[in-house]
Amino acid sequence: MNTTSTNAPRQGFLALELDGDGAHPAAWRKARHTPAELLDGTRVRATVLAAESAGFHVATFADGSLPAASSDAGGRDIPGRLNALQRAAFAGPVTGSIVLVPEVDTVYTEPFHISTQLASLDYVSGGRAGWLVAASDKVADAAAVGRSHVSGEGLGREAADSVEVSRRLWDSWEDDAVIRDVATGRYIDVDQLHYVDFESTVDFESAAGAGYSVKGPSIIPRPLQGQLPVLVPAGLLNADQLSAGAADALLVSAPTPELLAGEAAEARAAAPGAAIIAELDVVLDSRGQSAAGRLAELDAYTPWQSSRARFVGSAAELTGLLASVLETADGVRLHPAVLDVDLEELAQLVLPALRRRGLLATPQPGSTFRDLLGLQRPASRYAAATISASSAADH
Amino acid sequence: MTDTHIGNGFVPSGQLQLGVFFQGVNSGTVWKSAESGSQTDFESFRRIAQTAERGLFAAFFLGEGLRLREHLGRPHALDVAGRPDAQTMLAALASVTSSIGLVATQNTTYNDPADLAHRLASLDLLSGGRAAWNVVTTDNAWTGANFRRGGYLDHADRYVHAEAFVTTAKRIWDSWADGAIASSPAAAAWAAPGSARPVHHEGKHYTVDYVPRLPRSAQYRPVLFQAGDSPEGRDFAARQADVIFSAHPKLDDALGFRRDIVQRTVNAGRGANDVKIMPASEFILAATPEEALEKKNWVRSLQIGPEQAVAYLEQFWGRELQEFDPDGPLPEIDPVVEETSETRGSGFHGAKAKQLADQWRAEAKDKGLSIRQFVSARTSRGDSSFTGSYTEVADRLAEYARTGAVDGFNISPWLIPTGLDDIVNHLVPELQERGVYPTGYAGSTLRENLGLATPVRQPDSVGVEV
Numbered sequence: 001m002n003t004t005s006t007n008a009p010r011q012g013f014l015a016l017e018l019d020g021d022g023a024h025p026a027a028w029r030k031a032r033h034t035p036a037e038l039l040d041g042t043r044v045r046a047t048v049l050a051a052e053s054a055g056f057h058v059a060t061f062a063d064g065s066l067p068a069a070s071s072d073a074g075g076r077d078i079p080g081r082l083n084a085l086q087r088a089a090f091a092g093p094v095t096g097s098i099v100l101v102p103e104v105d106t107v108y109t110e111p112f113h114i115s116t117q118l119a120s121l122d123y124v125s126g127g128r129a130g131w132l133v134a135a136s137d138k139v140a141d142a143a144a145v146g147r148s149h150v151s152g153e154g155l156g157r158e159a160a161d162s163v164e165v166s167r168r169l170w171d172s173w174e175d176d177a178v179i180r181d182v183a184t185g186r187y188i189d190v191d192q193l194h195y196v197d198f199e200s201t202v203d204f205e206s207a208a209g210a211g212y213s214v215k216g217p218s219i220i221p222r223p224l225q226g227q228l229p230v231l232v233p234a235g236l237l238n239a240d241q242l243s244a245g246a247a248d249a250l251l252v253s254a255p256t257p258e259l260l261a262g263e264a265a266e267a268r269a270a271a272p273g274a275a276i277i278a279e280l281d282v283v284l285d286s287r288g289q290s291a292a293g294r295l296a297e298l299d300a301y302t303p304w305q306s307s308r309a310r311f312v313g314s315a316a317e318l319t320g321l322l323a324s325v326l327e328t329a330d331g332v333r334l335h336p337a338v339l340d341v342d343l344e345e346l347a348q349l350v351l352p353a354l355r356r357r358g359l360l361a362t363p364q365p366g367s368t369f370r371d372l373l374g375l376q377r378p379a380s381r382y383a384a385a386t387i388s389a390s391s392a393a394d395h
Numbered sequence: 396m397t398d399t400h401i402g403n404g405f406v407p408s409g410q411l412q413l414g415v416f417f418q419g420v421n422s423g424t425v426w427k428s429a430e431s432g433s434q435t436d437f438e439s440f441r442r443i444a445q446t447a448e449r450g451l452f453a454a455f456f457l458g459e460g461l462r463l464r465e466h467l468g469r470p471h472a473l474d475v476a477g478r479p480d481a482q483t484m485l486a487a488l489a490s491v492t493s494s495i496g497l498v499a500t501q502n503t504t505y506n507d508p509a510d511l512a513h514r515l516a517s518l519d520l521l522s523g524g525r526a527a528w529n530v531v532t533t534d535n536a537w538t539g540a541n542f543r544r545g546g547y548l549d550h551a552d553r554y555v556h557a558e559a560f561v562t563t564a565k566r567i568w569d570s571w572a573d574g575a576i577a578s579s580p581a582a583a584a585w586a587a588p589g590s591a592r593p594v595h596h597e598g599k600h601y602t603v604d605y606v607p608r609l610p611r612s613a614q615y616r617p618v619l620f621q622a623g624d625s626p627e628g629r630d631f632a633a634r635q636a637d638v639i640f641s642a643h644p645k646l647d648d649a650l651g652f653r654r655d656i657v658q659r660t661v662n663a664g665r666g667a668n669d670v671k672i673m674p675a676s677e678f679i680l681a682a683t684p685e686e687a688l689e690k691k692n693w694v695r696s697l698q699i700g701p702e703q704a705v706a707y708l709e710q711f712w713g714r715e716l717q718e719f720d721p722d723g724p725l726p727e728i729d730p731v732v733e734e735t736s737e738t739r740g741s742g743f744h745g746a747k748a749k750q751l752a753d754q755w756r757a758e759a760k761d762k763g764l765s766i767r768q769f770v771s772a773r774t775s776r777g778d779s780s781f782t783g784s785y786t787e788v789a790d791r792l793a794e795y796a797r798t799g800a801v802d803g804f805n806i807s808p809w810l811i812p813t814g815l816d817d818i819v820n821h822l823v824p825e826l827q828e829r830g831v832y833p834t835g836y837a838g839s840t841l842r843e844n845l846g847l848a849t850p851v852r853q854p855d856s857v858g859v860e861v
Contacts, residue, residue, distance in 0.1 A: 028580060029580040029581075030580070031580065035576050035577045035579075035580065035585055036576040036578075036610070039520050039609065039610065040520055040523065041489060041490060041520070041521040041522065041523060044521065045490060065606070065608065066608065077584065077585045078586070079585075079586055079591055079606070080576075080586070080608050080609055080610065081609075082517045082520060082521060082609070083513060083514050083517035083518075085483060085486075086483065086514065086518055086521060087486075087517075087521070089483045089484070089486035090486045090487060090489055090490045090521050092437070093441065093487050093491045094490050094491070109510065110505070110506075110507075110542055110543055110544075111543070112461070112505075112541045112542055113480070113506075116479075116480045117480045117483045119479075119480075120480040120483035120484055121483055123435060123436070123437055123479055123484075124437045124479075124483065124484060124487035126437070140604075140606065143602075143604035143605070144507075144509040144510070144604065144605040145507040145509060145510060145601070145603070146601040146602035146603060178435075178477065180426055182427045184702065185427075185473050185700050185701070185702030185703060186472045186473060186702075187426055187472065187473060187474060187475055187476060188470065188472050188476050188477070189472070190469050190470050190472045193463070212542070212543040212545075213540070214540075214541050214542075215462070215540035215541055216541070217463055218477075219460040219461065219462065219477060219478065220435065220477050220478060220479055220480070221435055221477045
């Protein structure tokens, strides 16, 4: 992360989850559009532009099947959702600085497709793409694609495998593989393309069906960032998988807002190389109505079950909380109860106050997600192998 | 005189539609010219799509690649290689265009039906009813090496499988009742309970047990394109597709193809005008016929240079032929394999190599052609290309419209990103003057712009065993 001189405060970043009409299952009742207008491009454009102009650094897009609010923490009133990767891609050309991070499942989605879709997202967003790794534990998601249900340890294995395949495929074209050499008639330099020869790990009890292999190379040249930053919920991957470099950032949850900073510190100790992003539900006072009153009104329609810490209060109190969490975490991801209402308060009161205190990184047009995370653009692992082999031979 | 009678109640619209195929990989794309831009930068895609929209094109197409083509056991170095994922790119283009249709080529073998149908439905809603799916089938284990499913499909099964897949996708798109979503925030529920019908399919290759997550779009469901030209492919298209783009470029052939498709469509219980025909074609145009011919020679020389000519023969000879002069005769040595090893991903399968080599040598000798001239002639899209001045090509195209031979053309520009400029600036106005091309978009959806009828909902039955 970007650390400045010792006297200046740490500068962090803020991410905003843009799913549906907000994180509260009954958010649609307070949205400023008709229910059917939720599922179209106009709404995607409006929310991501509002997030960018408010000064959010990152927009995330949830994906997957939607359980009913009564059956599941995170469940919704709304059974409909557009594909997350496509929403992020749609937002790419109409935004200029905000980072676009879709959630993509790793258990029931073909790794080759995921890899090329995410690489394409990096192209259409000018290097502002990331990947929020999900590992579905839902029986319904297995049934949709006719596969056996994966649970427990298996989820982490599937996720780690999927990330590893994607990373290899992103590296499978070296940066300068497209040479367009008119003299020899060669469009690509074949020596700079590599098979990835990935074999999945299947030696665990809950392995669902046979393993798989991916030959490669990718069908798209290396992404603009070389490697897209990969965000993983803390707890999904074990220590070995983390130390192998699967995650560039960990998403950290706590039972209460007060406990978030402690959880962030623990996660940093477990994964020193990864950025730490704290998860927070948010309900703010708005237009003369208290946050607690707003929440009670929404809960009267559908109670909000969430596994995340929840802040309910004024903009000033939230500013204080975020300042304190950003002392230990690199970023915070906010899940506003109602986008149309809470985003306005965040934009007008919270983000300006944090900026005045020098706590937020300044979004830079043209910079990449890796730049925001303070990550170098890596060389392709295959190029590195070629170079180290040849330099070893020199000695 | 050409017999223009189609029969079966078919009524020519007298109009043409244009689509554009953004070429990814193949030797038709000229990359050696100084005017050739990036094949992967978003700006190239934006430029072509927005130019096409300025020219009132009905559709923008993307191909799909699931494994890099190989030549003699390595990735093929000579042609354009590498392209973005079709639906991801189209979702991005949906935000910077407003009327043009967005067509994704997507394979039925290495995709899961629920996942693919959901993504297409999502693209359809994001674009306001402009999505389409170009249905393709693959059955080779070589492509399958990149996928969990591997190469599990027998060649003979591919259309059976594709049809079950398409039917399942249609049932997913049709699964939400119209008006299911609440009209006001005060309603009892966001969606009326039970308004999304679960889709179940049980088949030889997969099962689907899925609760669809999206309502129907402004065009009800994505438009279906298909290119199969075999009898099985034609029947599949006649039963399932909205648009066919197989190329039968000569007017007589095109009329014969139209008659055949109309007959098959009517046999399948659909209307004579229900399946549109928009063949893939290449246009090489200039102000005068002489300039156009000169341009054609220039384009061909860049498409098939000396290296491409030799590499083309290597695919059939099954060995390197670098020692042969591209401007000399075809190699006298014989192919090293009895059955040619296919150039992966190029579609050449199992021709008898020795027999083919003998034939080609005889033909080249007979006509006095060098390797380069022979390959150039062989790979020429002569039959499916329109070369000439803007006015003469417009006259020819007007004849296709008048007879009802086709409903339009899918243009493959040989140059990215400027390859549509002369077509939109010069050919389109000529067609408009002749009254055979639209002067505005007919509606907001691809289905409306192609003049397609509202689709009939799939019956409520569960999937059938295949």
